Amino acid sequence: MKTKVLLDEEEVPKQWYNILPDLPKPLPPFIDPETRAPGVGIAPRIFPKAILAQEVSQERWISIPEEVREVYMLWRPTPLYRAVRLEKALKTPAKIYYKYEGVSPPGSHKPNTAVAQAYYNMKEGIQRLTTETGAGQWGSALAFGCMLFGLKCTVYMVKVSYMQKPYRRVMMEAYGAEVYPSPSDKTEAGRKILRENPDSPGSLGIAISEAIEDALTHEDTNYGIGSVFNHVLLHQTVIGLEAKKQMEVLGEYPDVICGCIGGGSSFSGLIWPFYYDKVSGKAPKNTRFVAVEPTACPSITMGEYTYDHGDTARLTPLVPMHTLGHDYIPPPIHAGGLRYHGIAPTLSVLASTKHVETVAYNQIEVFDAARLFIRTEGIIPAPEPSHGLKAAIDEAIRCKETGEEKVILFLLCGHGYFDMQAYDDYLSGKLMPYEYPREKVEEAMKRLRKLYPWLDEVKSRYIQ
Amino acid sequence: MKTKVLLDEEEVPKQWYNILPDLPKPLPPFIDPETRAPGVGIAPRIFPKAILAQEVSQERWISIPEEVREVYMLWRPTPLYRAVRLEKALKTPAKIYYKYEGVSPPGSHKPNTAVAQAYYNMKEGIQRLTTETGAGQWGSALAFGCMLFGLKCTVYMVKVSYMQKPYRRVMMEAYGAEVYPSPSDKTEAGRKILRENPDSPGSLGIAISEAIEDALTHEDTNYGIGSVFNHVLLHQTVIGLEAKKQMEVLGEYPDVICGCIGGGSSFSGLIWPFYYDKVSGKAPKNTRFVAVEPTACPSITMGEYTYDHGDTARLTPLVPMHTLGHDYIPPPIHAGGLRYHGIAPTLSVLASTKHVETVAYNQIEVFDAARLFIRTEGIIPAPEPSHGLKAAIDEAIRCKETGEEKVILFLLCGHGYFDMQAYDDYLSGKLMPYEYPREKVEEAMKRLRKLYPWLDEVKSRYIQ
Numbered sequence: 001m002k003t004k005v006l007l008d009e010e011e012v013p014k015q016w017y018n019i020l021p022d023l024p025k026p027l028p029p030f031i032d033p034e035t036r037a038p039g040v041g042i043a044p045r046i047f048p049k050a051i052l053a054q055e056v057s058q059e060r061w062i063s064i065p066e067e068v069r070e071v072y073m074l075w076r077p078t079p080l081y082r083a084v085r086l087e088k089a090l091k092t093p094a095k096i097y098y099k100y101e102g103v104s105p106p107g108s109h110k111p112n113t114a115v116a117q118a119y120y121n122m123k124e125g126i127q128r129l130t131t132e133t134g135a136g137q138w139g140s141a142l143a144f145g146c147m148l149f150g151l152k153c154t155v156y157m158v159k160v161s162y163m164q165k166p167y168r169r170v171m172m173e174a175y176g177a178e179v180y181p182s183p184s185d186k187t188e189a190g191r192k193i194l195r196e197n198p199d200s201p202g203s204l205g206i207a208i209s210e211a212i213e214d215a216l217t218h219e220d221t222n223y224g225i226g227s228v229f230n231h232v233l234l235h236q237t238v239i240g241l242e243a244k245k246q247m248e249v250l251g252e253y254p255d256v257i258c259g260c261i262g263g264g265s266s267f268s269g270l271i272w273p274f275y276y277d278k279v280s281g282k283a284p285k286n287t288r289f290v291a292v293e294p295t296a297c298p299s300i301t302m303g304e305y306t307y308d309h310g311d312t313a314r315l316t317p318l319v320p321m322h323t324l325g326h327d328y329i330p331p332p333i334h335a336g337g338l339r340y341h342g343i344a345p346t347l348s349v350l351a352s353t354k355h356v357e358t359v360a361y362n363q364i365e366v367f368d369a370a371r372l373f374i375r376t377e378g379i380i381p382a383p384e385p386s387h388g389l390k391a392a393i394d395e396a397i398r399c400k401e402t403g404e405e406k407v408i409l410f411l412l413c414g415h416g417y418f419d420m421q422a423y424d425d426y427l428s429g430k431l432m433p434y435e436y437p438r439e440k441v442e443e444a445m446k447r448l449r450k451l452y453p454w455l456d457e458v459k460s461r462y463i464q
Numbered sequence: 465m466k467t468k469v470l471l472d473e474e475e476v477p478k479q480w481y482n483i484l485p486d487l488p489k490p491l492p493p494f495i496d497p498e499t500r501a502p503g504v505g506i507a508p509r510i511f512p513k514a515i516l517a518q519e520v521s522q523e524r525w526i527s528i529p530e531e532v533r534e535v536y537m538l539w540r541p542t543p544l545y546r547a548v549r550l551e552k553a554l555k556t557p558a559k560i561y562y563k564y565e566g567v568s569p570p571g572s573h574k575p576n577t578a579v580a581q582a583y584y585n586m587k588e589g590i591q592r593l594t595t596e597t598g599a600g601q602w603g604s605a606l607a608f609g610c611m612l613f614g615l616k617c618t619v620y621m622v623k624v625s626y627m628q629k630p631y632r633r634v635m636m637e638a639y640g641a642e643v644y645p646s647p648s649d650k651t652e653a654g655r656k657i658l659r660e661n662p663d664s665p666g667s668l669g670i671a672i673s674e675a676i677e678d679a680l681t682h683e684d685t686n687y688g689i690g691s692v693f694n695h696v697l698l699h700q701t702v703i704g705l706e707a708k709k710q711m712e713v714l715g716e717y718p719d720v721i722c723g724c725i726g727g728g729s730s731f732s733g734l735i736w737p738f739y740y741d742k743v744s745g746k747a748p749k750n751t752r753f754v755a756v757e758p759t760a761c762p763s764i765t766m767g768e769y770t771y772d773h774g775d776t777a778r779l780t781p782l783v784p785m786h787t788l789g790h791d792y793i794p795p796p797i798h799a800g801g802l803r804y805h806g807i808a809p810t811l812s813v814l815a816s817t818k819h820v821e822t823v824a825y826n827q828i829e830v831f832d833a834a835r836l837f838i839r840t841e842g843i844i845p846a847p848e849p850s851h852g853l854k855a856a857i858d859e860a861i862r863c864k865e866t867g868e869e870k871v872i873l874f875l876l877c878g879h880g881y882f883d884m885q886a887y888d889d890y891l892s893g894k895l896m897p898y899e900y901p902r903e904k905v906e907e908a909m910k911r912l913r914k915l916y917p918w919l920d921e922v923k924s925r926y927i928q
Contacts, residue, residue: 003537006470073467074545074842085612103567105842107881144842148549167884174838174887374638378538378569378608417571417881420631423638 003084005246007077012069013241015061016234019272019346022060022279024353027230027345028320028462031307036454038462041317046215046223050120054231060276062234064116071115071148075104076238080246085376087396094399094406095252096392099243099270100379101413106171108382108414109266110141110226113235117224118145127220128152132182132207134161135336136168137382137414138226143177145224154221156182156190156210159202161336168418182207189213189313203329204340205312212315227263228310228319228344236269243409244273253283254409256395258290260387261300261358262337264344266413267291267388275355289356290395291347292387294366296333296434299324299343300351300358304445306459307452308342318452320463321348324436325444331434333363334422335383337414352464359391362433366390367426370416382414383422467548469710471541476533477705479525480698483736483810486524486743488817491694491809492784492926495771500918502926505781510679510687514584518695524740526698528580535579535612539568540702544710549840551860558863558870559716560856563707563734565877566843570635572878573730574605574690577699581688582609591684592616596646596671598625599800600632601846601878602690607641609688618685620646620654620674623666625800632882646671653677653777667793668804669776676779691727692774692783692808700733707873708737717747718873720859722754724851725764725822726801728808730877731755731852739819753820754859755811756851758830760797760898763788763807764815764822768909770923771916772806782916784927785812788900789908795898797827798886799847801878816928823855826897830854831890834880846878847886 020027032039044052054062064072083096101109121129129146132155133139139155146153155177162169162181169179180186182202183193189209193200200206215223225232247253257274259267277283293299300322308323310316321342328341343351350356363383369390370381381389392410399406416423425431449455484491496503508516518526528536547560565573585593593610596619597603603619610617619641626633626645633643644650646666647657653673657664664670679687689696711717721738723731741747757763764786772787774780785806792805807815814820827847833854834845845853856874863870880887889895913919 003473003534006472008470009467070467105844147839148842166888170884170888170891171844173891174835174844174884175842176839371638375611375640378612378639380569380635380638420634420638424630424634427634427637 001084002082004079004081005249006079007242007245009073011245012072012076013064013238015063017237017241017273017276018057018060018062018234019275020230021058022276023349024355025349027349031318031458033318033452036458039317046212048120048124048126048222051231054234055229065119068116068119077242078103080243083377086373089372089376090393090396090400092396092400093403094396094408096396097409098412099239101239102415106140106144108137109236109239109269110138111144112238113232114141114145116235118149118151121222122149122151126222128154129222129224130154130211130214131224132156132204132211134158134204136161136165137337140168140171142224143172143175147175153177154214155179156184156207158182158204158207182210184210187213203312208311209313209315227265230346232265233268233344233346236265237272239269240271240273243270252407253285254287255285255406256288256290257409258292258388258391259411260338260384261291261293261343262340264347266411268344268347270411290391291356291358292391293360294333294335294338294387295360295362296331296436297339298360298436299341301360302436302438302441305348305352305463307455308448310342320345324441325448327444333434337384361387361390363431364433367431369393380416381412382416382419385411385413465548466546468543468545469713470543471706471709473537475709476536476540477528477702479527481701481705481737481740482521482524482526482698483739484694485522486740487813488819489813491813495782495922497782497916500922503781510676512584512588512590512686515581515695518698519693529583532580532583541706542567544707547841550837553836553840554860554864556860556864557867558860558872560860561873562876563703565703566879570604570608572601573700573703573733574602575608576702577696578605578609580699582613582615585686586613586615590686592618593686593688594618594675594678595688596620596668596675598622598668600625600629601801604632604635606688607636607639611639617641618678619643620648620671622646622668622671646674648674651677667776672775673777673779691729694810696729697732697808697810700729701736703733704735704737707734716871717749718751719749719870720752720754721873722756722852722855723875724802724848725755725757725807726804728811730875732808732811734875754855755820755822756855757824758797758799758802758851759824759826760795760900761803762824762900763805765824766900766902766905769812769816769927771919772912774806784809788905789912791908797898801848825851825854828895828897831895833857844880845876846880846883849875849877
């Protein structure tokens with residue numbers, strides 16, 4: 001029995017798969033809140049043309065530039081594992097597989113898009129990219145991508161993370177990035193916050209505003225984004241394309257695929273190619289796709305599918321997505337990468353048409369799953385992918401009850417070497433479960449409608 | 465051009481290579497300081513029979529138990545990379561390859577032996593292993609190995625590390641180990657120190673004493689060791705055996721192999737199989753083996769080749785090795801794994817017969833090399849393997865001057881995700897170079913001879 005399947009680097013995909021032409025219904029457009037009409041807002045001023053083209057492309061297959069593939073080869077193809085010891089511990093007849101993206105130098109799936117974004121910006125003469133980071137995975141990935149293509153990189157890191165997670169900052173600096181605690185005195189947005197509240201701990205919303213302002217006010221500078229946008233999810237499909245080949249080597253095909261969702265990029269990267277199999281009639285099974293979120297940030301399971309801003313400062317256009325409200329304040333849970341108030345528009349479509357199932361777990365359940373995984377498989381997972389792992393374990397336990405020999409695949413999108421504080425809190429009993437209150441969503445939706453009284457009219461025109 | 469060579473897991477070696485029958489001269493015996501005659505001291509009371517047999521075996525090939533191979537498959541075979549971007553940055557005609565052991569769950573080469581040791585102890589009915597750890601890599605590896613074979617694991621972690629490196633402690637606890645700051649109140653040795661100095665920061669010497677006493681005083685408990693001993697180096701030869709296959713795939717053979725040495729286990733694991741090629745006449749080249757140590761702990765380049773204890777508390781027998789003196793106090797450098805006063809007896813033989821070259825670098829030079837590697841190859845190396853990397857870079861620069869297209873192989877035995885504090889100190893200019901003073905070695909050797917006035921007599925009988 002094989003423990004893992006490794007592919008030769010010649011099998012790094014040559015094309016990304018784009019789901020747009022295969023969506024069950026067309027993607028609703030972004031809305032400019034000024035004109036209330038479709039519009040992409042500031043996007044053309046902060047993204048290169050190649051990225052803007054990919055964002056709306058109806059081409060099913062998009063070639064991966066050879067220079068990007070060559071960088072991918074530093075860690076791709078990533079391994080596909082069979083979790084033999086986990087299966088034994090669960091006494092399940094199910095087969096559990098996981099695709100492991102933690103082998104990339106920054107330690108997660110994020111460089112799959114960071115490298116591509118850095119490349120396209122470099123090709124169009126951009127000298128520098130800005131971005132925001134909270135937990136630090138995305139900032140690390142963009143710093144890495146920029147370094148390899150000779151771009152400068154500026155990361156606005158939420159101040160409280162900057163203080164509490166110095167090692168993620170050091171990693172970005174080791175990759176040559178400049179990292180500022182946000183709010184900073186580098187931007188008008190930051191200075192305004194600091195004038196009002198010199199002790200502001202910062203937020204992702206503020207950091208996004210700073211990163212975008214920095215890009216807007218410098219001719220040679222663009223902005224890089226880590227999730228939600230179509231082109232980001234597109235770049236992540238190397239995960240699923242490789243996983244399909246690896247399952248083929250094993251003569252297997254998944255019955256169920258589980259992954260965590262924050263903005264939705266890792267989950268989409270894995271499932272899109274399997275979804276393509278399904279809609280094109282090539283899939284040998286009616287595979288289920290299970291998206292897993294924290295009960296502390298239940299964007300799909302509790303949020304409303306409507307139009308909302310992508311950022312707290314409302315710099316982005318209105319995005320058609322499930323949302324908890326753009327003024328959502330993340331509770332202090334450890335899955336930093338999953339604390340985003342919205343999700344990718346494509347994923348919202350797939351969830352609304354029931355092509356994707358959704359489930360939410362609290363962080364205690366998730367760390368219990370992570371501990372079982374560590375004690376059987378050895379790899380220490382990040383808290384984020386442990387959500388997908390928890391769903392896979394629950395599915396395997398159901399198989400034990402029903403006797404079904406299902407093939408379960410989940411995405412281990414990053415390692416937990418930078419999350420040891422979270423494990424310390426968990427192991428010493430300091431973690432608490434947290435359920436985001438439904439009333440808070442309702443209040444946020446009321447505030448949103450007060451801001452845009454015409455929201456439901458636009459919603460009914462474009463969504464559903 | 466291939467970036468890396470991955471082998472299928474069926475190619476995980478089935479046998480370890482044992483250098484003892486092929487050494488250029490016989491290994492001098494351990495000496496019992498009481499009797500002044502050959503003797504292994506407490507070894508039979510803290511190691512299982514299978515390990516004791518391997519320690520002195522004259523069999524060239526020793527079968528790897530299938531259960532151990534199956535665990536190896538969780539991360540083995542490890543990748544062999546060509547450092548294409550590093551070559552370009554150096555503008556060298558040389559080809560630089562590296563074998564990467566950082567992909568193991570604990571993040572270094574250490575589990576290659578930890579897993580084997582845990583297995584043999586489990587087979588002989590042992591319930592628990594004890595060990596010491598300073599920087600934490602070895603403790604993490606043994607905790608991992610014990611977990612997978614159902615053994616309990618107790619780690620005595622040098623108190624100052626326990627306080628300053630909580631994340632390594634958490635990693636061991638996540639693997640289910642109990643970790644005590646040493647000196648602890650769990651042993652007589654620890655209590656004695658605490659009575660004399662309640663604020664003792666601990667030392668590796670004290671931690672070793674505690675771990676050994678714990679094993680000696682519990683029937684069901686043995687001790688696990690991370691380097692120096694023959695059986696440990698033997699277990700590491702999976703590294704070199706895989707590297708040879710991977711070079712074969714590429715149609716290459718190394719002219720030079722570089723690696724760091726603390727006790728010598730990772731370096732020996734890589735070079736032994738190539739050394740075998742040489743002595744058996746199978747090597748197509750007269751490969752050079754370069755062992756690299758810090759100028760702060762120059763065991764071979766400055767130490768004397770004589771008999772000395774392996775631990776500060778003098779619990780071990782006298783070991784034939786290059787030594788800085790068993791009372792060596794490590795200066796505060798960041799390559800925690802290289803701060804050992806002695807080296808493996810086999811390596812001492814190979815160095816004394818010039819089969820292995822040795823060189824020492826200070827930590828600034830080493831971190832400069834690490835930074836260049838990070839900025840070209842992306843992987844953040846631990847400070848320890850960055851010593852071998854520095855030697856590889858220097859060799860590549862010499863090739864640039866001579867125009868030689870040498871094939872250089874170095875061992876990247878662990879990642880640096882747990883060493884970000886060291887990188888922060890380096891990047892912010894806080895690191896200092898340090899050269900261990902020759903007088904300190906001379907003083908230590910005087911103390912040793914005062915302790916054992918008969919030392920030179922025994923030395924001349926068995927060494928050289």
